[in-house]
Amino acid sequence: MLTGTCLCKAISIEVNGxxxxxxxxxxxxxCRKQSGGFLMGVNIRNSALMxxxxxxxxxxxxxxxxxxxx
Numbered sequence: 356m357l358t359g360t361c362l363c364k365a366i367s368i369e370v371n372g373x374x375x376x377x378x379x380x381x382x383x384x385x386c387r388k389q390s391g392g393f394l395m396g397v398n399i400r401n402s403a404l405m406x407x408x409x410x411x412x413x414x415x416x417x418x419x420x421x422x423x424x425x
Contacts, residue, residue: 366408370399 357370378397386394406412 361408361411365411366406368407369405370403371405372400372403374399 356372357374358368360367374397376398378395380393380395382393
């Protein structure tokens with residue numbers, strides 16, 4: 356099982372099971388603007404993902420989730 360949180364700890368995640376492939380780095384304009392460099396990401400099946408604090412999560416596109424401001 357993998358676990359993690361956002362920086363402010365408002366959101367925590369658990370991933371049950373193995374990742375299907377290694378994490379990937381994204382250097383698109385949106386990721387560079389948000390992070391100042393690049394973001395790491397990985398595809399996870401919905402059935403393997405548990406999110407706590409989902410009130411702070413918002414869709415930024417059909418396949419992306421971004422944290423909303425507190």
